[in-house]
Every structure is written in structure tokens, then in C-alpha cells.
Amino acid sequence: MSTLIEVKQLSKSFGNKKALNDVSFTIDAGTTTALVGPNGAGKTTLFSILCGYLAPDRGDVKILGQPLRHPSLFGKLTALPQDAMLDPRFSIEKQMSFYGALQGFSKSEALKETARVLELVGLSDNHHSQINELSHGMRKRVCIAQALLGSPKIVLLDEATAGLDPLHAREIRSLISTLSDDISFILSSHDLAELERLCDHVLYLDQGKLTAHNRNAPVGQSKYITLQLHEQYKDALERLKQLSGVLHVTQSQNKEYIIEYQWEFEQFDIHLLKYCYKCNWQYHQLVNGHTLENQLFQKD
Numbered sequence: 170m171s172t173l174i175e176v177k178q179l180s181k182s183f184g185n186k187k188a189l190n191d192v193s194f195t196i197d198a199g200t201t202t203a204l205v206g207p208n209g210a211g212k213t214t215l216f217s218i219l220c221g222y223l224a225p226d227r228g229d230v231k232i233l234g235q236p237l238r239h240p241s242l243f244g245k246l247t248a249l250p251q252d253a254m255l256d257p258r259f260s261i262e263k264q265m266s267f268y269g270a271l272q273g274f275s276k277s278e279a280l281k282e283t284a285r286v287l288e289l290v291g292l293s294d295n296h297h298s299q300i301n302e303l304s305h306g307m308r309k310r311v312c313i314a315q316a317l318l319g320s321p322k323i324v325l326l327d328e329a330t331a332g333l334d335p336l337h338a339r340e341i342r343s344l345i346s347t348l349s350d351d352i353s354f355i356l357s358s359h360d361l362a363e364l365e366r367l368c369d370h371v372l373y374l375d376q377g378k379l380t381a382h383n384r385n386a387p388v389g390q391s392k393y394i395t396l397q398l399h400e401q402y403k404d405a406l407e408r409l410k411q412l413s414g415v416l417h418v419t420q421s422q423n424k425e426y427i428i429e430y431q432w433e434f435e436q437f438d439i440h441l442l443k444y445c446y447k448c449n450w451q452y453h454q455l456v457n458g459h460t461l462e463n464q465l466f467q468k469d
């Protein structure tokens with residue numbers, strides 16, 4: 170698997186404030202990465218450095234094997250900033266082809282490229298629409314289309330679904346999921362359930378310090394499954410501990426259990442579901458591994 174981004178010992182301060190403190194990680198091709206962290210953790214600073222908008226104080230960054238701001242990276246890494254704005258005075262086609270021209274496309278190529286990306290985001294019928302004729306979800310899709318101009322390999326999306334209603338947020342998630350076969354996305358969001366569905370690699374930043382998690386990697390000799398039941402059933406914790414193959418069970422929150430089981434146990438999920446059925450428990454959700462929230466915030 171080829172490495173898309175390699176960051177070594179990256180630091181950035183604003184005055185006395187260490188926004189990024191000795192951050193190192195790699196991102197491989199074909200992964201969708203979540204960038205998670207509380208307010209002020211350093212996410213935007215990291216995005217800004219990767220985009221070349223901000224220079225780091227220290228550290229080494231390679232994107233597609235090249236140093237930051239290398240001319241060959243132009244158009245290969247793009248970003249949708251958190252508060253991307255569209256100009257209400259111009260049609261979508263006009264704005265997009267303008268951005269295409271800034272990327273070096275001729276007028277006719279820019280129009281062709283605009284048509285390509287608008288089709289990708291499902292807005293082929295809206296070339297001539299003005300921004301104020303579009304819903305919030307459609308506007309967000311236009312911004313994503315803008316980030317797709319020139320067929321980038323890496324796209325950074327800062328809070329791509331923030332402020333959208335559940336339906337439009339779902340539309341955007343499904344769009345990202347469809348496009349992620351060809352593009353490696355790095356998504357920053359405060360919505361852990363959203364990142365859970367879309368990402369296989371998590372970068373967790375807190376006060377400028379980073380820990381990385383591979384959500385699919387088995388740990389040691391056991392595996393984990395997170396079970397959410399519909400109700401708080403009597404003795405569920407004790408009964409789950411009795412199930413064959415189970416090594417350890419913790420109750421992470423009301424109605425939710427993290428079950429550690431023997432790694433060689435095949436189809437443990439089916440085994441567990443049959444057990445739920447036998448106990449007359451209705452289950453709400455079954456997630457292989459820890460839920461992202463548990464993985465990041467629970468010490469067990």
C-alpha cells in the first residue's frame with residue numbers, strides 16, 4: 170500500500186500556545202481518515218499546514234512523496250474549509266469554471282471539468298442555478314464539487330456535514346462513501362457516529378498531541394464487538410459473560426456492552442445474535458471492534 174501523507178514530529182505554536190506538539194502519522198492510499206478532537210485541539214492548524222496555507226515551526230511533511238507546497242502537488246490535494254462560501258451573484262457553472270481556470274484549465278476545459286464534478290455530486294441539472302436557489306445540502310455538494318476539480322488524490326473536508334439536517338447530512342455521507350474508492354478523504358467532524366461509518370483510520374488530537382488508531386486492526390489475541398441493546402435487560406452483563414468464547418465484558422454505557430472474545434472464534438457476531446434471540450433481547454446495533462467513542466474515550 171503506498172503512503173500518501175507522511176508527517177514527522179510536526180510542531181506549530183501561536184505565541185505561547187502549542188497548537189501542534191510533535192505530531193507524527195502516516196496515511197496510506199485507499200483509507201478514509203477521521204481527524205477528531207475537542208475545540209482548539211489543533212485540527213484546523215493541521216489542515217492548514219497540509220494545504221500549504223500555514224508554515225510549520227518544525228517537522229517534516231511529505232505529501233505523495235513531495236515536500237509541502239511542491240509545485241507537483243498543485244491540484245493533487247484540495248480542501249473544503251469549514252466555512253466555505255459561495256458567491257450569490259454568479260451561477261454555479263460560472264463559479265466552478267472560474268475556480269477551474271485558476272487551476273490552469275482553459276475556458277472550454279474548465280467548463281468540461283465543471284460538468285464532470287457536478288455530475289459526480291449529483292448536480293448535473295443545476296449548472297445555471299444561482300446559489301440562493303439551492304438547499305443547504307446542495308450548496309455543500311457544490312463546495313465538495315469545487316474540492317474535486319482537477320481530480321485530486323487527497324481531499325480534506327472540515328466539518329462537511331455541520332449545520333445540515335439529518336437527510337442532507339446523509340446525502341453528503343453517501344457521496345463521500347461513493348467517491349472514496351478513488352479519493353482518499355480526511356474528514357474532520359465532531360460527529361463520531363458519522364466518522365464511525367465512513368472512516369477506517371482515526372487521528373485523535375488533543376491539545377496539539379496526537380494518538381492514531383487503526384479501527385480494523387486486531388489487538389493482541391482477542392477481538393472486540395460492541396453490542397447495543399434496545400433496553401436495559403435484567404442480568405444482561407452477567408449473562409453475556411457466560412457466553413462461550415467470551416473473555417471479558419464491560420458495560421460502557423446504559424444498554425451498551427463491549428465484549429472481548431477469542432480471536433479465533435469464527436462468526437462470533439452470529440453466535441452473539443443467536444444468543445440475544447435466545448434471551449429474548451432486541452438488539453439496536455452491533456459494531457465490530459469498539460465504537461469510535463469507546464475507543465477514544467474509554468480506558469478499559
Ligand SMILES: Nc1ncnc2c1ncn2[C@@H]1O[C@H](COP(=O)(O)OP(=O)(O)OP(=O)(O)O)[C@@H](O)[C@H]1O
Binds near residue numbers: 206208209210213214
Ligand atoms: N492564528 C492564530 N493565532 C493565535 N492562536 C491560534 C491561531 N490559530 C489557532 N490558534 C490556537 O491554536 C489552537 C488550535 O486551534 P485550531 O483552530 O487548530 O483548533 P481546532 O481543533 O480546529 O478547533 P475547532 O474544533 O474549535 O475548530 C487553539 O488554542 C487556537 O486558539
